[in-house]
Amino acid sequence: MSDPLRVVVAGAGRFGELHVRAWQEAGARVVGVVDVDAGRAEAVARRWGVARYGTGLSAVRSAEGVDVVVVASDESSHSALTDGAIDAGCDVFVEKPFALSAAAAERTAAAARAAGREIVVGHISRFAQPYRYLRSALHDGMLGTLWATRLHRDFSRSWFADFGDRVHPVWESCIHDIDLAVFFHAEPAARVFATESRAAGDAAPSVISAIVEFASGATSTIQSAWTVPLRGPQSLAGLLALDGTIDGEAQLIGSLGTARQRLIGDALTVWTDDASLTPDLSLWPEEDGRVGGALRAEIAYASAVFRRERANSIMPVDQAVWGVAIAEAVVASSATGEPVSL
Numbered sequence: 216m217s218d219p220l221r222v223v224v225a226g227a228g229r230f231g232e233l234h235v236r237a238w239q240e241a242g243a244r245v246v247g248v249v250d251v252d253a254g255r256a257e258a259v260a261r262r263w264g265v266a267r268y269g270t271g272l273s274a275v276r277s278a279e280g281v282d283v284v285v286v287a288s289d290e291s292s293h294s295a296l297t298d299g300a301i302d303a304g305c306d307v308f309v310e311k312p313f314a315l316s317a318a319a320a321e322r323t324a325a326a327a328r329a330a331g332r333e334i335v336v337g338h339i340s341r342f343a344q345p346y347r348y349l350r351s352a353l354h355d356g357m358l359g360t361l362w363a364t365r366l367h368r369d370f371s372r373s374w375f376a377d378f379g380d381r382v383h384p385v386w387e388s389c390i391h392d393i394d395l396a397v398f399f400h401a402e403p404a405a406r407v408f409a410t411e412s413r414a415a416g417d418a419a420p421s422v423i424s425a426i427v428e429f430a431s432g433a434t435s436t437i438q439s440a441w442t443v444p445l446r447g448p449q450s451l452a453g454l455l456a457l458d459g460t461i462d463g464e465a466q467l468i469g470s471l472g473t474a475r476q477r478l479i480g481d482a483l484t485v486w487t488d489d490a491s492l493t494p495d496l497s498l499w500p501e502e503d504g505r506v507g508g509a510l511r512a513e514i515a516y517a518s519a520v521f522r523r524e525r526a527n528s529i530m531p532v533d534q535a536v537w538g539v540a541i542a543e544a545v546v547a548s549s550a551t552g553e554p555v556s557l
């Protein structure tokens with residue numbers, strides 16, 4: 216058996232801590248935890264038995280070396296942390312968004328190529344079974360030519376002030392559906408038109424509607440909103456310390472067939488005096504005491520890429536760059552009221 220990958224996790228918040236656990240469970244050796252908040256880095260390192268912690272990558276590098284940096288920090292720090300890890304000779308798993316501009320994404324992708332480093336961007340939906348099935352169905356011709364996709368995602372209203380608007384919200388929630396559009400259509404966008412509005416009291420846009428036209432003429436309509444009320448069904452109660460709802464739907468419209476996938480279904484509902492639950496069984500459910508679902512599949516895939524056991528064909532970096540370009544165009548089109556050509 217080969218040696219375990221030596222991993223540093225940068226960002227010790229909600230999702231970073233889940234990454235520490237999930238990478239350990241995947242057989243990696245998490246050798247360091249980094250957070251600008253020193254107390255958080257220390258607390259997470261202690262909870263998961265990680266020897267080194269600090270406020271920057273240099274604080275946790277040691278003679279034993281680091282193979283992979285997992286970037287799970289605030290969105291605005293992803294580019295700098297990814298670039299720093301590549302400069303240090305590491306491969307990188309970076310949570311969405313890959314970067315906050317197409318220029319930055321292209322620069323990072325080029326630097327990784329030049330250095331022979333691998334980057335896997337954490338677009339988790341690509342590893343969730345229903346979307347994988349749909350991608351294979353498209354590949355096998357079951358739906359014929361893909362003419363259009365309709366994608367929407369509504370998040371809990373209560374999350375918006377917590378983290379939804381710490382960068383433009385397109386980079387938080389909409390980016391998931393932008394990536395699904397890229398995954399299904401598998402081509403770069405030619406033109407983007409978008410509008411945004413604010414639910415009452417919001418300082419930042421909390422409802423985003425976009426039309427993406429691809430080079431072939433196929434289109435994707437994407438809408439994301441942070442409007443699910445407090446008493447929406449709890450879909451995330453579980454491993455992530457975040458109560459609330461993600462209500463998403465994807466529709467594919469092809470020349471030979473159509474398909475529809477809902478993130479929240481009624482196949483499993485649990486009602487108690489305290490809550491109405493529709494537990495997530497797809498993204499990161501606990502299975503036999505371990506993080507399972509799409510997150511486990513994604514980390515197993517990234518580990519194989521980082522070991523050079525397989526090509527990065529499910530989440531190619533070029534497609535992550537296309538997605539960043541679309542998101543940037545959504546922001547620009549919303550600001551000007553004009554379509555943006557890419």
Ligand SMILES: NC(=O)c1ccc[n+]([C@@H]2O[C@H](COP(=O)([O-])OP(=O)(O)OC[C@H]3O[C@@H](n4cnc5c(N)ncnc54)[C@H](O)[C@@H]3O)[C@@H](O)[C@H]2O)c1
Nearest residue numbers: 226227228229230231250251252287288289290292310339
């Ligand atoms: N793939 C998914 O479905 C999914 C789900 C949740 C979160 N995420 C992504 O994971 C990332 C983290 O989200 P979260 O919910 O854990 O946020 P969070 O606010 O709980 O944690 C972010 C942490 O990053 C730290 N941080 C900020 N700048 C840093 C820097 N330069 N270096 C090191 N640490 C830094 C903060 O101090 C904080 O502890 C975000 O990019 C988010 O988009 C992805």
